[in-house]
Amino acid sequence: MGKQRGFTLIELMVVLVILTVIAAIGYPSYTEYVNRGKRAEGKSALMRAAQQMERFYSLNNCYPSNTANCGSAGGSAAALTAVNMKSYSGESAASSAYNLSVTTNAQDFTLTATPTFSDAKCGNLTLMHTGAKNKTGTDSVQNCWSK
Numbered sequence: 524m525g526k527q528r529g530f531t532l533i534e535l536m537v538v539l540v541i542l543t544v545i546a547a548i549g550y551p552s553y554t555e556y557v558n559r560g561k562r563a564e565g566k567s568a569l570m571r572a573a574q575q576m577e578r579f580y581s582l583n584n585c586y587p588s589n590t591a592n593c594g595s596a597g598g599s600a601a602a603l604t605a606v607n608m609k610s611y612s613g614e615s616a617a618s619s620a621y622n623l624s625v626t627t628n629a630q631d632f633t634l635t636a637t638p639t640f641s642d643a644k645c646g647n648l649t650l651m652h653t654g655a656k657n658k659t660g661t662d663s664v665q666n667c668w669s670k
Contacts (some may be wrong), residue, residue, distance in 0.1 A: 558642055559670055561620035565636040566668065568612035568623055569650040572634050575606035576625070576652070579580070585629040599624040602632075612636060621648075 535595035578588050585593040587605035600610055602625045611620035621636040636648040645667035658667040 550642050555644075558640070558644070560638060560640070561645050562642070562648070562667065563610050564619075565621035565648050567636065568621060569599050569636050569648060572606070572623060572625070573609045573632075573650050573652075574594060576627075576632050576634070579606045586627045586632050588628045590668065599626065623641050645648075 542656065550554060583593060587593055587602040596630070603610055603623060610616075610623050611619035612621040615625065616622075620640060621638055622639065624635045626633045626635070631652045632652055633652070634650045642660060644660045645658045646661040647658065648667065649657045649659075651657075656664060658664055658666045
């Protein structure tokens with residue numbers, strides 16, 4: 524009688540179970556890794572925008588707003604334009620991970636980065652004129668801003 528070649532059904536099922544366990548552990552880790560990279564883009568855009576707001580303040584003694592001597596930046600987009608910033612975090616609006624907005628008056632501002640992807644952990648990231656950082660998600664501020 525000749526030797527039979529191939530795999531038994533049990534061997535195939537064991538391999539399938541092993542691959543399923545690896546995928547169940549690996550996929551969430553991978554998606555969190557991707558989200559952390561996107562968060563880095565959003566945090567970087569907020570820091571650049573804050574720097575531009577401070578530069579505007581040092582030249583005009585006020586943040587761009589709809590008040591006398593501070594330009595006519597009545598809305599978020601106009602205030603970002605006044606400080607040479609885009610309303611998105613990446614190279615183009617379509618490929619950006621975050622949309623930027625600002626709430627400002629002559630003496631303070633709050634920048635907000637709203638994710639274009641699902642991010643329940645950190646949600647919207649905010650940066651105030653005082654340097655205070657915040658988020659709207661379920662994770663801690665420290666985890667969202669330090670990783």
